[in-house]
Amino acid sequence: MEAENQTNVAEFLLLGLSEDPELQSFIFGLFLTIYLITLLGNLLIILAICYDFHLHTPMYFFLSQLSFNDICFSTTTVLKLLVNIQRQSKSISYTDCLTQVGFVLFFAGLENFLLAAMAYDCYVAICHPLTYRVFMNPRLCGLLILLSLIISIADALLHSLMVLRLSFCTDLEIPHFFCELAQVIKIACSDTLINNILVYLVTSILGGVPLLGIVFSYTQIVSSILRIPSTGGKYKAFSTCGSHLLVVSLFYGTAFGVYISSAVTHSSKKTAIASVMYTVVPPMLNPFIYSLRNRDMNEALKKLI
Numbered sequence: 001m002e003a004e005n006q007t008n009v010a011e012f013l014l015l016g017l018s019e020d021p022e023l024q025s026f027i028f029g030l031f032l033t034i035y036l037i038t039l040l041g042n043l044l045i046i047l048a049i050c051y052d053f054h055l056h057t058p059m060y061f062f063l064s065q066l067s068f069n070d071i072c073f074s075t076t077t078v079l080k081l082l083v084n085i086q087r088q089s090k091s092i093s094y095t096d097c098l099t100q101v102g103f104v105l106f107f108a109g110l111e112n113f114l115l116a117a118m119a120y121d122c123y124v125a126i127c128h129p130l131t132y133r134v135f136m137n138p139r140l141c142g143l144l145i146l147l148s149l150i151i152s153i154a155d156a157l158l159h160s161l162m163v164l165r166l167s168f169c170t171d172l173e174i175p176h177f178f179c180e181l182a183q184v185i186k187i188a189c190s191d192t193l194i195n196n197i198l199v200y201l202v203t204s205i206l207g208g209v210p211l212l213g214i215v216f217s218y219t220q221i222v223s224s225i226l227r228i229p230s231t232g233g234k235y236k237a238f239s240t241c242g243s244h245l246l247v248v249s250l251f252y253g254t255a256f257g258v259y260i261s262s263a264v265t266h267s268s269k270k271t272a273i274a275s276v277m278y279t280v281v282p283p284m285l286n287p288f289i290y291s292l293r294n295r296d297m298n299e300a301l302k303k304l305i
Helices: 002-008 021-051 058-087 094-127 129-135 138-164 181-186 193-226 231-264 268-279 281-292 295-304
Strands: 011-014 091-093
Touching (some): 011 094, 021 281, 021 295, 138 193, 181 193
């Protein structure tokens, strides 16, 4: 019976952020605007870094990867929402839903590792400036990206394949605007114990290790900055990693906010709305944070435009 239920699942229903027909036009316009700003802002960052050879450094190499990842992350989550509102449909096929689960996990995991790599870059630049070029050589940067890709792909494949073993019965409504792993597991009618254990275990490891790396890096950075005698030197050192610190705070702050809100409230609709804060808002704001607080990036964008 479980195998029959699973194979007979043709599609799920994404309930979105609101079922009120009058709000659909507003939601469509809002998310279309956010998506276009995300696309344009991050694309400008990538083009500016490629165009200006002064920005061909490890820090901006990681930033270009982060911008590309943000475009893909936003496309994975927002595009299906826009298509469904335009078609006045809530359906998503079983295959598409499983694919979306995998891509969301991949891009979220990659974002996590990229932020950790950027934190390490800031740490070396401030704490070991004389040996910066020795440590942050192109080979190491490439290896960090490759390792991040491999771990993120493995994580996405693991959870996606584990979802394949689940059976789904009559309740096929997902109270979200995209196929989130936790919500898909919730509506399964078979035993989900192994899936839930894997979610908590893998998230703790793959989320905790990079976060600890970031915390350690900034602990060392703050310690080094405090030892700088001049105020101007302190400001210059802080401006090197200030934008990255804001991006890290935005990403992890919103992610923890969603986790806390889902733990406190049992309303899936409120959790879906809270999820917007870490899946949609950070990719849109990251280009503004890096361009407004970075003189080199400002100059590069002016030349490009």
